Amino acid sequence: MKFKIIPTLAYLCLLPVLIGLGMWQLDRSEQKRALLELQKQAGATETLHLSEGIENNADTLRYRQVEVTGRYDVAHQFLIDNQISGGKAGYFVLTPFVLTGETKAVLVNRGWIPLNHDRSVLPDLQINQAQAIIAGRINHFPSVGIKLAGAEIPTEGWPSVVQVVDSHVLAKKLGYSLLPFQIELAKNLPDGFKREWQTPAIMQPEQHTAYAIQWFALALTLTILFIWYSFKKYDAESKE
Template sequence: MGNKVFRPKLWALGLTVVLCGAMIALGIWQLGRGQDKAELLARYEAAAERPPREMTAGAWAEPGVIERASVAGRFDGTRQLLLDNQSHERQPGYRVWTPLLLNHGGVVIVDRGWIPAGGDRSKPPPVPVPQGEVRFTGYWRTLPEPGMRLEVDNCAPAPWPRIVQYPTADELRCLYGQSVPGGLFLMDADAPGGYVREWGAGPELSPGKHYGYAAQWFAFAAVLAALFIIYSFRPRT
């Protein structure tokens, strides 16, 4: 480029810096999500090696801790929640959260797995529950949190089953009373009365996809920077 000189336009420089910065930030964010998923998988694997403990009223999930647990009680099929925006193999759907009335008092929210949304989103799909007393094991953990929380009131009056967006512990206590502990019970995949369950093994938990997204964002930033440099060389005047 002996007959050309590097002479970038100010608007192009500013735009490139902003876009590259945004792409790099997205790549770093995806790296963080991948690391979070890797740590979550490790906690599931560690929990699977320990014997389950009996859940009792007042139990509280410790942040970052996943443990094996067992429960006994009766499902309340009249007040179920459908956690919205949940996908399985790229198909939209819900996670079914059903309150379990423990034999010794108290309520535990049980995640019974994923179901497809169906064609009409205005009509929640039927979610029958097992009748009578049930006993099963699973994982006990803190409530899942979204990457970005929407401003919604999950406690607002609505027909059951309610479609919700990542309710907090306070919202669950608003819906079910103060006896609801701050946590979520994930029903084992072989327990009857549930739906699609892939705790610690589903593709949604794979850290690899986030690392792939991060690599794409970094590559986009590199390509944009290279194009900016190439087209900023102009003939000498």
């Protein structure tokens, strides 16, 4: 039995794509299970005290409630540009908070503020009390869909505007170490702006598994059709 070149090539090209998509969905399912478990554990765990020392794994600590004793570095603050809230453009305010007895700091996201009509006029970021005990939730820094070259480089002067947060780059500008995550300041605490902290909606793992089954089913259907077509052509040629 001879296979036709075009149908065979189409089959050999499509089959690995369909199987690959199915495997990708299974991988996404496992990732979502891990993230849901992380959120569950974070909610059930006692409040963490950063002053007692902490590991630098942002993924492990994500969504943990935390308390920190220290002081705000009021003179050196960052504005994360291109942040949208309620359909309006603005900034997230990141203020370094130096831990008591430590030479490092954590960036505290004090919330969202609207963009001034004149972009050259930056907002007033004063803090009433620099020395404080703050509380909030550990999270990754805000992400962007497409990172442009140089987006992580902050502007000159203070407050400094940045498109994408890279804690290593900001630490160089500050002159001291930064922990690789942010603390989203609790809504009930002073010295904050608009705070609507969200836990991102997550597609359930079962949905990814269902999509994987669909891709595998398409791969199986394609295989059956290819075999059926090949035998049909073979029978037709034999009768001739």
